[in-house]
Amino acid sequence: MPVPGTFGGVSGSGGVRRAIETLLRAHADVSRSLGGASSAAAVRVTRVAEVAREARHPVTRAVADDVEAAAPAVERAMAELTAETGRVLATEVHALLDLLAVSHHGQESLPPLDLGRLGGPGSLSAEAFPSGFARSYVATVLGDLSRGAATSKAEAAAHPAADQASIDAARERIIAVVAPEHRARVRAWLEHPDCHAVEIHGPQVGDRELELRAGWTRPPDHGTEGADTWQVRKDDHKVVSKHRAGPDASAFTSAEAFARPLEAFLGVAARHPHGVDGFLDECADLGWAAFFIKADQGGLQPGDTTARRGAGTGTPPAATDWIRMRNDAMKKDGECPPPVRTISYDPIAEHPDSGVRLVFRHGDDGWVMVTYYPSDSPAPDNQPLEELT
Amino acid sequence: MIPRSKNFRGLLGGWFSVETHIPGYIEACERVPAWLAEGKQEIIDFRDELAVHIRDSSYPALPSMTQWGTDEWLRDLWFDAFGPDTPPGDPYPVPAADWGTTRLTPYMLHAVDEDDEGSSEGAAAWLAQRDLTAQGVYGAFSHEMIRRPEPADYADHLRRATEAGLREDG
Structure with missing residues (x-):
């Protein structure tokens, strides 16, 4: 899965970390916007039904009833979409953590993800990840992301x-x-x-x-x-x-x-x-x-x-990975990734x-x-x- | 060798503690050749004991780290302080080509920049002694960094060293 705006062809542990963080952050954003879209869609459908009823013509009334009947289905479909997004992102994060565990931290391959424990639609619980390294990593990143800030x-x-x-x-x-x-x-x-x-x-x-x-x-x-x-150098914005x-x-x-x-x-x-x-x-x-x-x-x-x-x-x-990401972010504009948090x-x-x-x-x-x-x-x-x- | 000596603890938690004070660590790594040339016994003893802890996995695992991760942390310190020659007796020597490419040490991350104005004044000599270039290390900040997995026979290595009384089981 391509992760936009992360690392130009880089796949070291810093890159994997950045990809995991980006995916977890993307999940939070998607949940928010899909959650918003879901309720907005239901409101719009209901509004269409109301407008149709105002026409007071038997045919439009029937349409209005049909439309209104569709509203919960729309909401359901959106909720399923949100849950599906959560599953897709959790699966990607799990695959990346597996990569990190095996190739960067010298651990065994991870047990599978427990999709039943992902949480309700729109939520992504660390509980779904295997206990130990993966769960504590996700919990740390999720916990940190909700509080972390990046300054340009x-x-x-x-x-x-x-x-x-x-x-x-x-x-x-x-x-x-x-x-x-x-x-x-x-x-x-x-x-x-x-x-x-x-x-x-x-x-x-x-x-x-x-x-x-x-x-x-x-x-x-x-x-x-x-x-x-x-200083941030004037000509190329490298931190010196x-x-x-x-x-x-x-x-x-x-x-x-x-x-x-x-x-x-x-x-x-x-x-x-x-x-x-x-x-x-x-x-x-x-x-x-x-x-x-x-x-x-x-x-x-x-x-x-x-x-x-x-x-x-x-x-x-983890601190060494982070320092390297910071060093990378301090490079010249055009060759540096986003700031660390x-x-x-x-x-x-x-x-x-x-x-x-x-x-x-x-x-x-x-x-x-x-x-x-x-x-x-x-x-x-x-x-x-x-x-x- | 257990437990670690007072001299070893003092230098590991002092001059060579990058976690405590980065400029002190950088200065210490740069001064090692002169200290050895002067025959400073504290540094000679520190070097010899560091090699033993790496060989026997006898430095207690750091909080929230494995013994293997702790050994690897000491191998980075060895490279930063004493250079590219593998510590004597190291059962799992780091491939020479890893340093400064897929394996970055605290000295590299903190003291090396592509420009002199961001580099430590001793960085050029430090890099030359290790056959590295500032440009190469700086470029590696954006590239692969790979942690070596625990070797397949590592559990056996620990068991043997413990049974021989060279380390304590943590």
């Missing part, structure tokens, strides 16, 4: 630059709520030119900035001094940037939320016999240390963080293992805080702060 390259390019004054104000608010004994150190960390924690993850960063970072790698501090010179972003972009929603996990970290680190620097020296490997502060240890509650993630990036392989979420509210990732590196001028951001889980082998206390 042109909209990303037109988004206004960040305001240095609001970044500086956010940094001052954070420093002001940190315990007095830690203020000088936190100031030194957050003001260091190699630290972008406030610039990229501070409370002044809004949902739109997070969406553009995840979707187009546009840095939230774009346009300020020292920020990456991300050295800002590196994963499938997730997150921020703290207040100065207090930003400060609390950092204070929890400092509370632990400062107890080291040689102080915070001694703690970092001990935890580092080749001058680099990455920690994970769990939400409860960091005093974070739902609402303290906000994020955008790529739609359907629940596992590392992102979803707004609260990592702390939605994930039991959530918390904050915190990274330091040792430079010529001592320890520098490289990054600090909310996340739905620790990365593999990040050092859990709770095991260091």
Whole structure:
């Protein structure tokens, strides 16, 4: 089945994913329009019958009765059409998932689709798909599609630059709520030119900035001094940037939320016999240390963080597929597919293992805080702060 | 080899954690040749232990991933950090022609662009060491990416390694 507007002759796992998403989205659109057409048709038929009756001629009255009698049949026919569309699309999606399972994820071929569990006319239930990989994939994509949004390259390019004054104000608010004994150190960390924690993850960063970072790698501090010179190139609309972003972009929603996990970290680190620097020296490997502060240890509650993630990036392989689709979408106009979709979420509210990732590196001028951001889980082998206390 | 060493965990969850901080990962992959030339023991040990985890499937499967998928994730890290030579003892070596064509690694996806202005400064040297070109990798962003299926004898491989005490059954 040809899928318009997806990938020019491309059949990699990103292409298969895009085809599945396009089909599921097409199903939602078709159901909507067929559902609308069905009720519109019934209304029109009834209206024809009424007009015919108004003629008050025996023959037209008989026609009117015939027409009216046909109305439920029209409705039934439309409903069958909708159900048939659902079956056709579900079968196509199942075939593509089978392809994905076997050739891309190294799994067994999928058991057949259960057409009896597709749901009523116009609905497409994940229950119809075999349990395991296929069902969770469809459920993830269907769930994400209903919430996911795509922003065009042109909209990303037109988004206004960040305001240095609001970044500086956010940094001052954070420093002001940190315990007095830690203020000088936190100031030194957050003001260091190699630290972008406030610039990229501070409370002044809004949902739109997070969406553009995840979707187009546009840095939230774009346009300020020292920020990456991300741009959509004028002549060919290629995205050119050295800002590196994963499938997730997150921020703290207040100065207090930003400060609390950092204070929890400092509370632990400062107890080291040689102080915070001694703690970092001990935890580092080749001058680099990455920690994970769990939400409860960091005093974070739902609402303290906000994020955008790529739609359907629940596992590392799915995230890699998605990054590749994003890279592809960032190419020149004419050779790039449509933008990827992102979803707004609260990592702390939605994930039991959530918390904050915190990274330091040792430079010529001592320890520098490289990054600090909310996340739905620790990365593999990040050092859990709770095991260091 | 179980369990993994502190040095290994520190470097895997630190410098080499692309999930945590992409610029750090890119820099680490680019610095490996210099670190090895300086005889940095931490990197030599990390390299040797990484090869053992790949050989024995002894790195615990990541959440919501299979052991095979986890092994493949480590093979990508090996290529990014230590280059195109197969890790010693790898029972399922990646065909050399897959890299940068049907198999894209985190370094390729984040550090390589067709233009210098979008590429990492170390990308040209990194690509040359692996006999790849920026144009080739950039072109592959629009093409096939194929995950290798779990080999037919993989269950046997896991059983043997578990019975030999080289890994824990997860």
